[in-house]
Amino acid sequence: MAVYINSTGRYLPGKAVDNEEIENVLGLINGQKSRLKNKILNANGITKRHYAINDKQQTEISNGEMAALAGKSCLEDSYLAPSKIQMLSCATSQGDLVLPGFGSMVQAELDLSEIELHTSHGICSSSMMALKAAYTNIKCDETDNALVIASELTSRLFKRSRYEQVTNNKVDFNAEFLRWMLSDGAGALLLENKTRPTGTSIRIDWIKSFSHADVYPVCMSVGISKDNVNKSWQDYETYSEAEKAGALMIRQDVRLLENIVAIGVQGFLKLISQGKLNINKIDHVLCHFSSKHFKSKIFDMLETAGASIPENKWYTNLYERGNTGCASIFIMLDEFIKTRKLKVGETIFCMVPESGRFNCAYMHLTVME
Amino acid sequence: MEQIVLTKLGQSCMQALLTTWLDFDLSLTKVPIVKRLEQGRLSLEDYQQLLLNLRQQVIEGSRWISRSASSFDRDYSDVRAIVINHAHEEHKDYLMLEADYLATGGKQETIEAFKKNTGSEALHGFLMYRASHPNPVDLIGAMWIIEGLGNKMASRWSRHINEQFDFDTKVTSFMDYHGENDESHLLELYKLIDRVASSQKNVDDIIRTAKVVAKLYQLQLEEVDNA
Numbered sequence: 070m071a072v073y074i075n076s077t078g079r080y081l082p083g084k085a086v087d088n089e090e091i092e093n094v095l096g097l098i099n100g101q102k103s104r105l106k107n108k109i110l111n112a113n114g115i116t117k118r119h120y121a122i123n124d125k126q127q128t129e130i131s132n133g134e135m136a137a138l139a140g141k142s143c144l145e146d147s148y149l150a151p152s153k154i155q156m157l158s159c160a161t162s163q164g165d166l167v168l169p170g171f172g173s174m175v176q177a178e179l180d181l182s183e184i185e186l187h188t189s190h191g192i193c194s195s196s197m198m199a200l201k202a203a204y205t206n207i208k209c210d211e212t213d214n215a216l217v218i219a220s221e222l223t224s225r226l227f228k229r230s231r232y233e234q235v236t237n238n239k240v241d242f243n244a245e246f247l248r249w250m251l252s253d254g255a256g257a258l259l260l261e262n263k264t265r266p267t268g269t270s271i272r273i274d275w276i277k278s279f280s281h282a283d284v285y286p287v288c289m290s291v292g293i294s295k296d297n298v299n300k301s302w303q304d305y306e307t308y309s310e311a312e313k314a315g316a317l318m319i320r321q322d323v324r325l326l327e328n329i330v331a332i333g334v335q336g337f338l339k340l341i342s343q344g345k346l347n348i349n350k351i352d353h354v355l356c357h358f359s360s361k362h363f364k365s366k367i368f369d370m371l372e373t374a375g376a377s378i379p380e381n382k383w384y385t386n387l388y389e390r391g392n393t394g395c396a397s398i399f400i401m402l403d404e405f406i407k408t409r410k411l412k413v414g415e416t417i418f419c420m421v422p423e424s425g426r427f428n429c430a431y432m433h434l435t436v437m438e
Numbered sequence: 439m440e441q442i443v444l445t446k447l448g449q450s451c452m453q454a455l456l457t458t459w460l461d462f463d464l465s466l467t468k469v470p471i472v473k474r475l476e477q478g479r480l481s482l483e484d485y486q487q488l489l490l491n492l493r494q495q496v497i498e499g500s501r502w503i504s505r506s507a508s509s510f511d512r513d514y515s516d517v518r519a520i521v522i523n524h525a526h527e528e529h530k531d532y533l534m535l536e537a538d539y540l541a542t543g544g545k546q547e548t549i550e551a552f553k554k555n556t557g558s559e560a561l562h563g564f565l566m567y568r569a570s571h572p573n574p575v576d577l578i579g580a581m582w583i584i585e586g587l588g589n590k591m592a593s594r595w596s597r598h599i600n601e602q603f604d605f606d607t608k609v610t611s612f613m614d615y616h617g618e619n620d621e622s623h624l625l626e627l628y629k630l631i632d633r634v635a636s637s638q639k640n641v642d643d644i645i646r647t648a649k650v651v652a653k654l655y656q657l658q659l660e661e662v663d664n665a
Contacts, residue, residue: 281464283468284464284467284468285467286477331460331463331464332464334456334460335457335460335461335464338453338456338457338460339457342453342454342457367456367460370452370456371456373452373628374449374452374453374456375446375449375452375453376449376452376456
């Protein structure tokens with residue numbers, strides 16, 4: 070049974086916020102401008118993003134509502150009546166509630182009846198896990214279709230007050246790094262077991278991921294403090310103590326991050342040697358990672374080995390839409406499909422490297438009638 | 439970068455070598471002493487132990503390279519010349535390693551009396567065995583792995599060690615040295631790959647030897663804690 074992406078949708082909250090305005094929204098930590106901001110923004114190249122919080126750091130729209138709006142925009146572009154949706158598969162790194170699962174909240178928001186539900190939890194690659202669950206469900210004939218939605222509202226973690234609660238106001242580089250990287254948004258894909266009557270369908274040829282959590286320590290996290298990586302936020306006497314200790318901050322171990330390139334390339338080469346991937350037949354690359362981060366020795370070697378994909382085949386909208394964690398790849402696909410004149414038979418290779426604890430997901434797509 | 443590996447076979451050999459290296463790199467990260475080193479938990483005794491254990495292989499290293507040079511016949515005289523040069527360049531590396539060991543407070547008699555660990559025995563044994571075969575082109579695979587590790591030591595391990603310890607004199611000259619002339623070493627390896635990856639059999643042999651050497655090198659590092 071072949072599985073097709075028959076429509077896509079996205080929702081980006083509020084207006085686009087440029088680099089100068091970020092601190093007007095997230096707030097100045099202790100009233101002071103960040104000294105790291107420009108350095109990190111120059112490195113990641115992002116120029117615009119969207120936030121679901123306003124300049125008083127109040128939430129304007131919830132994560133579940135954003136997910137539902139992306140889902141609606143996806144369905145409005147499809148031939149399928151909402152009542153015919155058989156499965157809802159959702160991903161986020163942090164829902165509005167700790168429990169129940171994010172998918173339940175999104176289902177209620179979308180008012181979908183008696184669907185099969187799946188929620189995948191993780192960071193950037195969780196959308197690919199949610200997609201794979203839906204893909205395999207259709208592939209093995211369990212359902213005819215599935216709506217897959219990934220949504221992120223990370224700006225709540227970046228409010229100035231989050232940093233100001235930490236004892237001694239200690240904000241180290243690793244705690245501040247992601248403040249200038251991540252933003253909010255949602256993306257959705259509709260999968261079906263048949264192509265659209267008119268318009269473009271994209272066949273999913275395969276989805277594969279390789280996780281390396283057994284090898285590396287945690288690289289991106291919420292729930293542990295810098296000083297005590299063995300104590301979960303739930304192990305503090307009170308939640309406010311966890312916050313004071315910095316255990317509720319989102320952190321990135323920047324030094325470990327460099328390993329993401331090696332594991333990304335390792336999986337890529339593995340797929341080539343398994344015969345899943347023919348680099349000469351890739352027409353487009355969509356990667357949840359800026360290509361300039363790949364400019365490294367390993368990348369040079371890949372070129373020498375005749376296994377690199379020319380720069381002009383890479384597409385991204387990360388710089389203008391922001392890095393929206395797990396939603397990014399769907400938001401990227403949505404804009405790519407809607408703005409490009411795709412030809413039948415063209416192939417799209419997607420790659421989502423997640424630094425959380427090093428999972429890298431890949432997908433191969435082919436453009437159909 | 440200049441396109442060095444030009445042939446189709448050379449490129450497929452490079453892809454397989456890169457995969458072998460990346461697999462090896464991941465496995466190494468799980469070796470206990472490497473884990474301690476890369477996560478900032480290396481004790482001084484650990485570092486001394488690491489140097490003691492590496493020394494044997496470094497000394498023996500120039501022996502297998504020299505022997506393999508003598509195993510190349512006249513059809514491979516150009517390869518032989520490169521390999522001889524390589525052996526000459528590296529045959530005194532162990533002196534740097536000894537100097538580092540002494541700088542950490544180790545004693546000359548200790549490092550001189552230290553025996554190969556079980557992994558080093560296996561690694562050295564395998565390399566000498568392969569080097570004794572006629573035209574041992576597969577040893578390019580061994581060089582690839584060992585060169586890659588040298589680069590990892592220079593670019594990563596040295597940085598971690600220097601952050602963990604504070605000595606008056608340099609204790610990482612051996613590791614740092616492998617970062618110097620790195621680019622020219624790499625170009626030399628690329629040329630060799632292009633030269634010897636001339637048949638599928640040669641490519642298969644190169645990859646097999648690279649995999650065996652990677653596994654035995656891993657064993658050597660695992661055995662540091664048991665030596």
